[in-house]
Amino acid sequence: MATILEAKGLSKSFGAVTAANDINARIEQDSVVGLIGSNGAGKTTFINMVTGYLKPSAGTILYQDRDITGMQPRRVTQLGICRSFQIPQLFNTLSVYENIRVGVGIAGRSRSAPRQSEPEARAQIDRLIEDFGLGGYRTQAAGLLPEGVRKALDIAMAVAGRPRVLLLDEPTSGVSADEKFRLMDMVMSALAAQRVTVLFVEHDMDIVSRYTHRILAFYEGRIIADGEPQEVLQHAEVLRYVIGEQLHVSAGKEASRAAD
Amino acid sequence: MNDAKTPTAFWDRTMIGLSAALLVLLIVGLVLPQWALSFGTVGVYLGIVVLGMALLMRTGLVSFGQGLYYCLGAYAAGTLDHFFNLSDLLVMVVAGALLAGVVAGILGLLLARYRDIFFAMLSLAFSMILYGLLVKTSQLGSTDGFGLSVKTFAGIALSGGRARYLIFSFACLLGFVAAAFMHRYWSSHLGRLATAIRDNELRVEYMGESVRRVIHLNYVISATLAGIGGALMAGAIGHVDPETTANWTTSGEFVFIAILGGTGSVFAPFLGAGIFEAVRTFALERFPNTWQMSLGITMLLVMIFLPGGLWSAFRARRRTA
Numbered sequence: 001m002a003t004i005l006e007a008k009g010l011s012k013s014f015g016a017v018t019a020a021n022d023i024n025a026r027i028e029q030d031s032v033v034g035l036i037g038s039n040g041a042g043k044t045t046f047i048n049m050v051t052g053y054l055k056p057s058a059g060t061i062l063y064q065d066r067d068i069t070g071m072q073p074r075r076v077t078q079l080g081i082c083r084s085f086q087i088p089q090l091f092n093t094l095s096v097y098e099n100i101r102v103g104v105g106i107a108g109r110s111r112s113a114p115r116q117s118e119p120e121a122r123a124q125i126d127r128l129i130e131d132f133g134l135g136g137y138r139t140q141a142a143g144l145l146p147e148g149v150r151k152a153l154d155i156a157m158a159v160a161g162r163p164r165v166l167l168l169d170e171p172t173s174g175v176s177a178d179e180k181f182r183l184m185d186m187v188m189s190a191l192a193a194q195r196v197t198v199l200f201v202e203h204d205m206d207i208v209s210r211y212t213h214r215i216l217a218f219y220e221g222r223i224i225a226d227g228e229p230q231e232v233l234q235h236a237e238v239l240r241y242v243i244g245e246q247l248h249v250s251a252g253k254e255a256s257r258a259a260d
Numbered sequence: 261m262n263d264a265k266t267p268t269a270f271w272d273r274t275m276i277g278l279s280a281a282l283l284v285l286l287i288v289g290l291v292l293p294q295w296a297l298s299f300g301t302v303g304v305y306l307g308i309v310v311l312g313m314a315l316l317m318r319t320g321l322v323s324f325g326q327g328l329y330y331c332l333g334a335y336a337a338g339t340l341d342h343f344f345n346l347s348d349l350l351v352m353v354v355a356g357a358l359l360a361g362v363v364a365g366i367l368g369l370l371l372a373r374y375r376d377i378f379f380a381m382l383s384l385a386f387s388m389i390l391y392g393l394l395v396k397t398s399q400l401g402s403t404d405g406f407g408l409s410v411k412t413f414a415g416i417a418l419s420g421g422r423a424r425y426l427i428f429s430f431a432c433l434l435g436f437v438a439a440a441f442m443h444r445y446w447s448s449h450l451g452r453l454a455t456a457i458r459d460n461e462l463r464v465e466y467m468g469e470s471v472r473r474v475i476h477l478n479y480v481i482s483a484t485l486a487g488i489g490g491a492l493m494a495g496a497i498g499h500v501d502p503e504t505t506a507n508w509t510t511s512g513e514f515v516f517i518a519i520l521g522g523t524g525s526v527f528a529p530f531l532g533a534g535i536f537e538a539v540r541t542f543a544l545e546r547f548p549n550t551w552q553m554s555l556g557i558t559m560l561l562v563m564i565f566l567p568g569g570l571w572s573a574f575r576a577r578r579r580t581a
Contacts, residue, residue: 073465
């Protein structure tokens with residue numbers, strides 16, 4: 001498969017703190033990639049650099065072989081890279097319908113996307129509302145929605161931009177355990193008909209192993225493992241630094257030694 | 261706010277309401293006394309200026325310097341008569357709108373970078389710079405300003421008893437056009453973006469739109485409306501001076517009216533302007549030494565009981581109906 005996104009030697013420092021350290025990754029078109037790692041491992045920093053929120057201290061980001069390093073967020077979006085947020089970024093006084101409409105409206109005026117007529121735009125809004133299970137909240141102000149619905153709306157707004165690459169920052173955080181799979185099923189089935197490359201940050205390993213083709217595991221700003229889910233989730237460093245099983249085993253051994 | 265339906269038909273409820281209001285005003289104006297026509301004209305030109313303020317407020321910005329463009333509009337009209345002997349009201353209004361729009365286009369490049377109190381204070385600073393310049397310019401009458409006379413409107417002579425009615429009618433027509441334009445604009449994609457920007461600038465940028473570009477555009481529109489209002493005022497009053505146009509107290513009045521009327525509808529600025537002018541006129545007559553207190557009490561009551569402005573009372577009634 002062709003590479004759609006590539007990070008070469010990507011680093012980001014905040015004073016003495018290195019949030020990303022020589023990240024190298026090639027993302028294939030139409031793949032679903034999970035970004036895992038403990039808090040502060042560099043996952044969100046990576047997403048923020050790709051989407052233009054943070055300018056890398058070093059390295060380059062290529063999108064369809066075009067250098068997008070340090071580009072402004074709106075330029076990156078106009079090229080076809082859209083994102084959702086860990087804390088949903090909504091227009092709280094606007095209704096669910098209007099939130100999506102703003103996104104569809106902006107995408108409809110973008111030079112990189114094909115122009116939409118008003119009926120086409122409306123049809124897209126209706127489809128997104130249906131795909132993301134927002135039908136019951138259509139006229140409600142976004143500021144009054146429950147957290148799970150806010151998450152779904154946040155992602156729907158990103159999808160409204162008709163992305164080629166979609167970056168989801170912890171799409172299931174703050175969502176109840178029963179709702180997580182339902183939300184991810186909705187997202188994946190909404191994207192199924194489109195050719196979208198998905199990268200998502202996730203802490204729930206069941207979600208990661210179920211929905212991804214590939215995992216990038218981060219630790220202290222570096223990628224410590226990159227490969228298929230079964231392979232990465234069994235990787236010794238991932239078990240130790242990301243999943244923490246090694247620590248549990250060690251802690252268990254310490255406890256039994258103490259008991260002896 | 262939460263209407264899922266998007267009005268696409270030209271003749272929606274607001275447009276019908278605006279047309280009906282225009283028709284009623286034009287007919288009633290025929291029998292109104294001169295003082296009432298003057299009062300109505302003041303209400304309309306203030307409403308046009310505040311309509312622009314409402315657009316800025318919907319974008320999350322408060323300008324304390326809208327007097328700058330009101331003043332430019334007024335002085336554009338005044339200088340046309342004073343220096344070029346052009347005394348057609350239509351030409352004056354067009355000149356006022358153009359001058360205000362062009363200046364806003366330039367200043368907006370800087371102002372669109374600022375938000376909150378910085379935007380408010382910077383807009384005030386520009387207004388006070390113009391005030392200072394006018395006060396020191398003897399050719400433009402310094403603090404006294406100068407008088408002007410409007411002789412025609414689109415070539416029609418404005419003389420005798422019908423002059424006030426014609427100016428009032430023209431003001432109403434301009435108010436209708438401004439309100440209809442703003443109503444369509446608020447229903448458009450760019451109009452919706454104003455509210456989206458107020459709610460969450462970051463997300464708008466991440467959706468691929470330039471927040472600065474939208475703010476700049478809205479700033480120019482609001483300034484153009486202030487220029488129209490200023491030119492109308494100059495034509496109706498027949499006098500321009502820095503104190504009643506560019507001074508911060510005038511800009512403060514526009515903010516006052518915007519809060520009084522609300523920003524929820526294109527009718528709200530006109531309602532706010534009418535009530536403001538009525539309270540001020542009544543208070544000046546009855547309590548000449550403490551008239552500001554009446555305005556203060558009015559504002560206090562509105563903020564406590566109708567925080568969305570006077571217009572929100574109508575919206576609440578419609579919801580409960």
